[in-house]
Every structure is written in C-alpha cells, then in structure tokens.
Amino acid sequence: MKPFHIFNTLSRTVEEFRPLDPPNVSLYSCGPTVYLPQHLGNMRAFLFVDALKRALRLSGYRVRHVMNITDVGHMTSDEDAGEDKIEKTARAEGKTPREVADHYTTLFLRDADMLAIERPDVLCRATDHIADMVRLIERILEHGYAYVTPSGVYFDVEKWRGPSRVGRLSRQSLDEQYAGQRLEHSPDKKSPHDFALWVLNQPRHLMQWDSPWGRGYPGWHIECSAMSMKYLGETIDIHTGGTDHIPVHHENEIAQSESATGQPFVRYFVHNAFLVEKEGTKISKSAGKFPLLSDLVASGIHPLAFRLLCFGAKYRSEIVFNDEAIRAAQKNFEYFAEFARTLGDVEAGAPQDSAWAGEYRERFVEALNNDLNTPQALAVALELVAEAYRRDDRRVWNTLSELDSVLGLDLAGLRKAVRAAELPPEVARLIEERQAARRDRNYKLADELRRRLEELGYEVRDTRDSSSYVPKAV
RNA sequence: GGCGGCGUACCCAAGUGGUUAAGGGAGAGGUCUGCAAAACCUCCAUUCAGCGGUUCGAAUCCGCUCGCCGCCUCCA
Known part of the structure; x- marks a missing residue:
C-alpha cells in the first residue's frame, strides 16, 4: 500500500x-x-x-x-x-x-x-x-x-x-x-x-x-x-x-x-463539487433542463470523452461544462485511442517496458495519491504517450495499461479490436481500387474512394507508397 | 439574513510561500505528404479579478473592493 x-x-x-x-x-x-x-x-x-x-x-x-x-x-x-x-x-x-x-x-x-x-x-x-x-x-x-x-x-x-x-x-x-x-x-x-x-x-x-x-x-x-x-x-x-x-x-x-x-x-x-454550465450555474434535476449522456452521444461525443472531461478537473472543483471543453476532452480520448491502435500492429512480445517509462507510472500514482489529483495524472498519461511517439519507442504497454486501470478507456480493448479487425470484402476491393488509382496518379478517383471508405467507417491514412485503414472510433 | 466556496491565457484546468506559472483544446508557423489524416517540432500568461498589507521572497498568507456561484427547501 x-x-x-x-x-x-x-x-x-x-x-x-x-x-x-x-x-x-x-x-x-x-x-x-x-x-x-x-x-x-x-x-x-x-x-x-x-x-x-x-x-x-x-x-x-x-x-x-x-x-x-x-x-x-x-x-x-x-x-x-x-x-x-x-x-x-x-x-x-x-x-x-x-x-x-x-x-x-x-x-x-x-x-x-x-x-x-x-x-x-x-x-x-x-x-x-x-x-x-x-x-x-x-x-x-x-x-x-x-x-x-x-x-x-x-x-x-x-x-x-x-x-x-x-x-x-x-x-x-x-x-x-x-x-x-x-x-x-x-x-x-x-x-x-x-x-x-x-x-x-x-x-x-x-x-x-x-x-x-x-x-x-x-x-x-x-x-x-x-x-x-x-x-x-x-x-x-x-x-x-x-x-x-x-x-x-x-x-x-x-x-x-x-x-x-x-x-x-x-x-x-x-x-x-458540481458540474456547472457556462454562467457558473448548477445543473440541477429540479430545474428541469439538463444535458444527458445520451444528448452528448447524439452530438457525436464519445461517452469516454465525458469521463476524461471529469478527470481533467479535481473532484473538489466545479467543472465548467461547455462545447469547447467537451471537444477538447474528445480530442484527448482520440489521442489515447489512436496510440492504442498503432500498438495493435506492434507485436505483443515486449514483456518489459523501456526503462524511461517507469518514471511516468510513478508520477501518475503520486498525483492520484495526492488528494486524487486526476488532472495531473491525466497530464502524465498524455505526456507518456507523447514521449513514446517522440522516441518512436512503443514499449510502454505495461505502463500504459496500468494507467488505464484508472483512466478506464479500455485501451486494451481498442488495441485488440484493431488486431482482430478483418476487412469486409467490399472494403478490401475499394482499397485495392484506390491503391491502383494512386499508382496511376488518378487522385480524383483516389479521393472519391477515400470518401466512400470513410462512409463505410474506415479512415484512410496514406504514406508514400502504402496506406493503412483504421476503423473509426465508435 | 446565515454558512461555504470561486475568480489563473480565447476555452477547460493544475499549481496554494521560493528555480523558466503543469497539461489539454483552439490559434499561428514548420516537418512529412499528390491531397488529406495521424504524429512530431516551434510559438502562444514577465503574469495569476482589482487595490493595499505581511515577507528577503506571494498566484499562493492577511485585509478591503468588484464579479460569480453553491447550500440553508428535493438535488451529485
């Protein structure tokens, strides 16, 4: 303990x-x-x-x-x-x-x-x-x-x-x-x-x-x-x-x-403390009007973005809830999710994290043990991911999943989902067509095919001579 | 009226006596790239509502002023 x-x-x-x-x-x-x-x-x-x-x-x-x-x-x-x-x-x-x-x-x-x-x-x-x-x-x-x-x-x-x-x-x-x-x-x-x-x-x-x-x-x-x-x-x-x-x-x-x-x-x-609206007014049941989680979801916000929004402030502080704040939280969620997805390609082999990651775990725990300072802990988690990108060293999974035991983003699930994802035949066909179009420098067609893939729920990311296809975050 | 709390950049938000005021979002520029996305790099508060005071030193302590909110009645 x-x-x-x-x-x-x-x-x-x-x-x-x-x-x-x-x-x-x-x-x-x-x-x-x-x-x-x-x-x-x-x-x-x-x-x-x-x-x-x-x-x-x-x-x-x-x-x-x-x-x-x-x-x-x-x-x-x-x-x-x-x-x-x-x-x-x-x-x-x-x-x-x-x-x-x-x-x-x-x-x-x-x-x-x-x-x-x-x-x-x-x-x-x-x-x-x-x-x-x-x-x-x-x-x-x-x-x-x-x-x-x-x-x-x-x-x-x-x-x-x-x-x-x-x-x-x-x-x-x-x-x-x-x-x-x-x-x-x-x-x-x-x-x-x-x-x-x-x-x-x-x-x-x-x-x-x-x-x-x-x-x-x-x-x-x-x-x-x-x-x-x-x-x-x-x-x-x-x-x-x-x-x-x-x-x-x-x-x-x-x-x-x-x-x-x-x-x-x-x-x-x-x-x-309470969640408050812009003017600093309490959202109360008896007032009759208040946003529900289902309202957020209907407007394209992931539920876990709200989770991160709440983690972004201390429990004893009021949180000002507005569009910009929830969109920022959504970005944070996508940032973590994206990182987990890129790990999907890395072999799960590395049992040992890189030595530099240990410090982040310590700082994370320290923040939480100090009157549940979730915003500081969240900052540490974001920095860990940024550092992994910066070093191009993805051997941080053990650390990250420990942090996620508190963050609760189910990064393991996201990672697994990517690895397990099989492309439906139609999607695979579109991808091949698009690759051919790119080779032929028919960019107009390539862009059109990208649009259609996105409609099917696949985000396309090109590199010089290949592309990756990521199922969009649910 | 009583009690409690808040005011940190465009937005959210840490920090509560001592090196350059965390972190994220937005914004600007750049790397990469057919384009786009992702990611990374750089910039972005000489300043913490205002005014005084204590102190060698304050966003952090004290006083006053202004603004805002919660509770006292069902409410997370």
Missing part, C-alpha cells in the same frame, strides 16, 4: 488515509434517486467515486463498495410530508412506483456502463431494506434519541446536540442553519430541527409498509445509515456524496447512526 491522501470534510483538511483494516477499505456512496434520468452532473459524482476506487486499488488497497438506489422517500417539498418524487413520476406516467424505479435504474446503469464506471460490489435499493431501517429506528428509540407522534417518528436533535455533535460537517450551528428558513413544520415536532425517521398517516402515498408504529414509509436519510451498516459495518472508512449533501443529509446520517450505535459512523467524508 502506498500512502494515500484525501480531503476529509470532517476536518476540512487533506489527511493521510488510514483505513480501519488495511488494506481493506469500506466505501459507501450516495447513489441516484431513480425518478428521472441522471444528468451529466449526477454522472460526474459517480465518475468521481469510480476514480477514487480505482486510484485506491492502484495503490494497493482493496475496496468494498456499496451504493444505494433511492427508490422511495424523496419528497417534492419540505419536511417529509410532500409527495414522493417516485410516486409523482409514477402518477404522471401511469406506472407503478416500482416500474418507475426499475426504468430509471436501468437507464442509470446503462449510462454508467458507457462511462466505464465499475459496478459497486453491492447495489442496494432502499425499498428492499425497509426492515433494516425499521430495526435501526428501533435502536435509536431505545437509546432515547427519537420519539413517536401521530405523524411520524422523529429524531430528537435537541437531545442529540452537543459541542461536537451537530454541525460537524456543515460548520453551522442549528440556529444558524435554520435562521431565515421560512418553512412550515409539523406541529408534532418538538423542534423544527427534528427530522423524520418514519412517516405515518399519509394515506395518499402509494408506497407504505407496516412498522411497529403503524403503516408508513421511511424518512429520506435513514436508508443510507441502515444499508451502510448492514453491508459495511457500524463504522466505515469512506462515505461519498455531492457537496449539497453536507449540511443536511450527511449531518443527519451521522446523528441517527451514531445515536443508534454509539460508534463513529464515518472516518472520511469525501464530497465532490
């Missing part, structure tokens, strides 16, 4: 990462809410987690990753009393909540696959874990940090609050946090700070479960606590999410988890 450093929101500093049980790392990520497609901003968060996992692995850690699918409990309005978003979509589309959740989960996983985001070891749906949530709420009640009312079971924030307990993440006192807030609160709450663990007596809701307190449904924070503990234990190493989760969601998760177990809930909270 190499020393890994990461910014911990709990301390607001970059810390050396020390897992509880090295080299094992327990990692929990707040996953998607599946009532709408995930937009590019959402996907950035998952790309961040993917980079974190892969970087840890490259440095010798073994990561167990759990991610939730939120398919119940997110409300359209404040205070857990509004309409459930899943149900709202279900009503609008004439489907059951489960159908809605399944549909958008499938879409999410499809996009994640296209972005080469590895599947978590456990992908768990909230609605499959109602019993776990109920048990956790019972523990909180046993410890006296919650109370039952006709409208629900609430967490008693006033009782829990202490010098170091509340506002650890957000750096806000309760009074600060709620100053100026103009929401109406359930009259059953002892304090406006209290939040629902279990909601009762909302007969209009489609999704309801029996509980010791009556039929109802879980509050929107409890799922993460329950599932995190179930699959990773009462104290986990890393918990990730977007910065928007710092003040409420994660603050509440800590309170309810630690009041139930008496143990620290999370050792390292790591939060990613």
Whole structure:
C-alpha cells in the first residue's frame, strides 16, 4: 500500500488515509434517486467515486463498495410530508412506483456502463431494506434519541446536540442553519430541527409498509445509515456524496447512526463539487433542463470523452461544462485511442517496458495519491504517450495499461479490436481500387474512394507508397 | 439574513510561500505528404479579478473592493 491522501470534510483538511483494516477499505456512496434520468452532473459524482476506487486499488488497497438506489422517500417539498418524487413520476406516467424505479435504474446503469464506471460490489435499493431501517429506528428509540407522534417518528436533535455533535460537517450551528428558513413544520415536532425517521398517516402515498408504529414509509436519510451498516459495518472508512449533501443529509446520517450505535459512523467524508454550465450555474434535476449522456452521444461525443472531461478537473472543483471543453476532452480520448491502435500492429512480445517509462507510472500514482489529483495524472498519461511517439519507442504497454486501470478507456480493448479487425470484402476491393488509382496518379478517383471508405467507417491514412485503414472510433 | 466556496491565457484546468506559472483544446508557423489524416517540432500568461498589507521572497498568507456561484427547501 502506498500512502494515500484525501480531503476529509470532517476536518476540512487533506489527511493521510488510514483505513480501519488495511488494506481493506469500506466505501459507501450516495447513489441516484431513480425518478428521472441522471444528468451529466449526477454522472460526474459517480465518475468521481469510480476514480477514487480505482486510484485506491492502484495503490494497493482493496475496496468494498456499496451504493444505494433511492427508490422511495424523496419528497417534492419540505419536511417529509410532500409527495414522493417516485410516486409523482409514477402518477404522471401511469406506472407503478416500482416500474418507475426499475426504468430509471436501468437507464442509470446503462449510462454508467458507457462511462466505464465499475459496478459497486453491492447495489442496494432502499425499498428492499425497509426492515433494516425499521430495526435501526428501533435502536435509536431505545437509546432515547427519537420519539413517536401521530405523524411520524422523529429524531430528537435537541437531545442529540452537543459541542461536537451537530454541525460537524456543515460548520453551522442549528440556529444558524435554520435562521431565515421560512418553512412550515409539523406541529408534532418538538423542534423544527427534528427530522423524520418514519412517516405515518399519509394515506395518499402509494408506497407504505407496516412498522411497529403503524403503516408508513421511511424518512429520506435513514436508508443510507441502515444499508451502510448492514453491508459495511457500524463504522466505515469512506462515505461519498455531492457537496449539497453536507449540511443536511450527511449531518443527519451521522446523528441517527451514531445515536443508534454509539460508534463513529464515518472516518472520511469525501464530497465532490458540481458540474456547472457556462454562467457558473448548477445543473440541477429540479430545474428541469439538463444535458444527458445520451444528448452528448447524439452530438457525436464519445461517452469516454465525458469521463476524461471529469478527470481533467479535481473532484473538489466545479467543472465548467461547455462545447469547447467537451471537444477538447474528445480530442484527448482520440489521442489515447489512436496510440492504442498503432500498438495493435506492434507485436505483443515486449514483456518489459523501456526503462524511461517507469518514471511516468510513478508520477501518475503520486498525483492520484495526492488528494486524487486526476488532472495531473491525466497530464502524465498524455505526456507518456507523447514521449513514446517522440522516441518512436512503443514499449510502454505495461505502463500504459496500468494507467488505464484508472483512466478506464479500455485501451486494451481498442488495441485488440484493431488486431482482430478483418476487412469486409467490399472494403478490401475499394482499397485495392484506390491503391491502383494512386499508382496511376488518378487522385480524383483516389479521393472519391477515400470518401466512400470513410462512409463505410474506415479512415484512410496514406504514406508514400502504402496506406493503412483504421476503423473509426465508435 | 446565515454558512461555504470561486475568480489563473480565447476555452477547460493544475499549481496554494521560493528555480523558466503543469497539461489539454483552439490559434499561428514548420516537418512529412499528390491531397488529406495521424504524429512530431516551434510559438502562444514577465503574469495569476482589482487595490493595499505581511515577507528577503506571494498566484499562493492577511485585509478591503468588484464579479460569480453553491447550500440553508428535493438535488451529485
């Protein structure tokens, strides 16, 4: 294991990462809410987690990753009393909540696959874990940090609050946090700070479960606590999410988890910044308009270009998303892909990389271990390829594929695809015709044939007396 | 109103006290070439929003000003 450093929101500093049980790392990520497609901003968060996992692995850690699918409990309005978003979509589309959740989960996983985001070891749906949530709420009640009312079971924030307990993440006192807030609160709450663990007596809701307190449904924070503990234990190493989760969601998760177990809930909270549009405005689900991965693909951008775009900035920085930025990322992707293709012709024989390549591996790992500096790591990878071209020395495959274990561009696949590619008969015929035309200096015909080959998906590259044919990047 | 953050070239973006301010894209010129593509080479911020201050030394620390954003309400 190499020393890994990461910014911990709990301390607001970059810390050396020390897992509880090295080299094992327990990692929990707040996953998607599946009532709408995930937009590019959402996907950035998952790309961040993917980079974190892969970087840890490259440095010798073994990561167990759990991610939730939120398919119940997110409300359209404040205070857990509004309409459930899943149900709202279900009503609008004439489907059951489960159908809605399944549909958008499938879409999410499809996009994640296209972005080469590895599947978590456990992908768990909230609605499959109602019993776990109920048990956790019972523990909180046993410890006296919650109370039952006709409208629900609430967490008693006033009782829990202490010098170091509340506002650890957000750096806000309760009074600060709620100053100026103009929401109406359930009259059953002892304090406006209290939040629902279990909601009762909302007969209009489609999704309801029996509980010791009556039929109802879980509050929107409890799922993460329950599932995190179930699959990773009462104290986990890393918990990730977007910065928007710092003040409420994660603050509440800590309170309810630690009041139930008496143990620290999370050792390292790591939060990613947003993807923003040109004016610096957040791309949000609720705003209604946001680009999807499918929009990018439709405009001719490779999904992995978006992956590289996200790698081009640190996870703690906002990324400004615009046409020029994504096109630059596309160029980067093509640059790597092109290099992998040229390796396709080189015999796979060289087991040993050239000595000069080792330095690049070191610098790459070093960058990642320094608070996941993916832009610096990406720069190193680009420099490695440039240097290989410059030296005309392609014996860098072992190094490059190690870097690709984090970059995730599947360069090995691209390389293999070129080697395995067989020319269809029609293409072969066109190529011969074109070569003849070039020999006859009939360049007009040669250019026409080049155009037709391109239509068939083959890019033509001439040298003085031969040509190569490369299937275009998909 | 409270809390937090940002402002580095045309665009994206590292760097956060000390040799020439990473890297990529775009742009300009060149090598190669029937052309094109790919690749490579050269050029492209005496300067880090502005103004003060601390320091032998600051893009990096402090203060103020301007501009922008996030969270506090579902949100990665």
